[in-house]
Amino acid sequence: MLSLDIASLQHGYATGTLSPEAVLDAVYDRIAARGERPVWITLLSRDAALAQLAAAPRGPLWGIPFAVKDNIDVAGLPTTAACPAFAYTPERSATVVERLQAAGAILIGKTNMDQFATGLVGTRSPYGACTSVFSADHISGGSSSGSGVAVGAGQVAFALGTDTAGSGRVPAAFNNVVGLKPTRGLVSTRGVVPACRSLDCVSVFAGTIGDALAVLRIAGGFDTEDGFSRRPQPAPALPARVRFGVPADLAFFGDTAAEVLFRESVARLEALGGEAVTIDFAPFRDAASLLYAGPWVAERRAAIGDFAATHPEAVHEVVRAIVLGGENWSAVDAFKAQYRLAELVRAAEAEWAKMDVLLLPTAPTIYRIDEVLADPVRLNSNLGTYTNFVNLMDLSAIAIPAGFRPDGLPFGVTLVGRAFEDEPLALLADALHRALPGARIGATGAGLATTPPARIEPSAGRVRLAVVGAHLEGQPLHGQLVERDARRVATTRTAPGYSLYALKGTTPAKPGLVRDETGAGGIEVEVYELDPAGFGSFVALVPPPLCIGTVTLADGSEVKGFLCEGRAVTDALDITALGGWRAWRASCAASS
Known part of the structure; x- marks a missing residue:
């Protein structure tokens, strides 16, 4: 099976053993075999993709097929945020899309999502519920559900998601791919429908850490048009004997198979020379609770204005309850929550003094679709146990595959680092990913071992x-x-x-x-x-x-x-x- 990892495609193009036209044919054949819905909301035609290719600059991503979550603007295509009544057609693409297409990447279409990026499950969309590429009965994870599935199914080389509470990481775990959640502001969010604008990140799904880094280097960078954009700050490499934090009290909600796989990941990182350090997870857990049990839900209300109130029938009932619930929080509550978050960040400093990175399950378990539909709020909350705090506390994170349960479902772990440690963190994540015996990319069967290790490109002039x-x-x-x-x-x-x-x-x-x-x-x-x-x-x-x-x-x-x-x-x-x-x-x- 043709692997769509960037290194393989570029090698094929350079040697003449592959052509971008043939790759696009394979992409559309795979999409047709699986079906357009529910992964895709707007799919460009094969001819439109070939026309893009003909006009594409021969940049570093020339001929590489990609997808974007449908809360990210693409000029001339509707942006729905998985809500047809909300849809609009922008005249200009989001900054991140502009940069990728300027590098020669070929857009295939826009992917399904939990409506208004509210959810970690992938079931809150009128375009259908996405499922894990390994089970039609189990959720894909969300809210970037379609993007995670598109990469896991080998339909694109990489896909853009967004991540506020874990939406760029949970679908990676449930589809056996990489999910890179950059430091807040490292990638512009101009042209992105916000969930919580002060926390939102554009994320990258890919088959390998190296591919995700290659995309980040092109997609990232300061943007004067984005008030939340930040200039990158240099970060030192992690030490040779990295200290990785492991919480003293981990919850898996009864999923013993997930717990076993997590312990195996700890052992692999130790075998790579890391030192496991027990840490108190309480400040991180308490910060996570602020995201939905605090005034940040009011930011979701601000993000879509009065739409949910004036078009209640157009909004998914669970999403509507969350968004309109933002009206229950006052300005005083918002300030109190900011004070509380500052206290928790300070408390977490004592734990960071013990460790260089934090190793966590990406999600503590996985659920069937029928389970989530029957209990949508509580189970969604469980999935965010190890993700919700990251953006609130201004941290970087990378989710990687970590093996399969006896029932064939994938499990993943996440490495969390401080702000702007994205690249050093990525090198460690790549080493841990490659230490997984028989690691494969998504459900494609392509072996990780055939791809080159991740590397950090030299800074200009140094x-x-x-x-x-x-x-x-x-x-x-x-x-x-x-x-x-x-x-x-x-x-x-x-x-x-x-x-x-x-x-x-x-x-x-x-x-x-x-x-x-x-x-x-x-x-x-x-x-x-x-x-x-x-x-x-x-x-x-x-x-x-x-x-x-x-x-x-x-x-x-x-x-x-x-x-x-x-x-x-x-x-x-x-x-x-x-x-x-x-x-x-x-x-x-x-x-x-």
């Missing part, structure tokens, strides 16, 4: 440098990097073909990395970015037999980095088997 020994964080010469405002962007390993030696007679003690094509490689390195002047002055400090050359990393990328002259290792101790300088130093300390 040089990347890999350090392997005395310049690692916490080592004696690390200050030379700090003095030059170097920013750590990754902790990773070398490709095969490298050997590491403990050099004799160096002060402070230093290793020598040699590319000999026979070494096992996999040597731990930290990668930093410096401006050219800082890089030049740093290189001037490097003493022989060390030098700066080009080092190939585990993901195949190349950066500048420390190497050693071959003559210096003839009488040095080969420490390659330990995997890095830190491990060697620790072994020396343990034996002394």
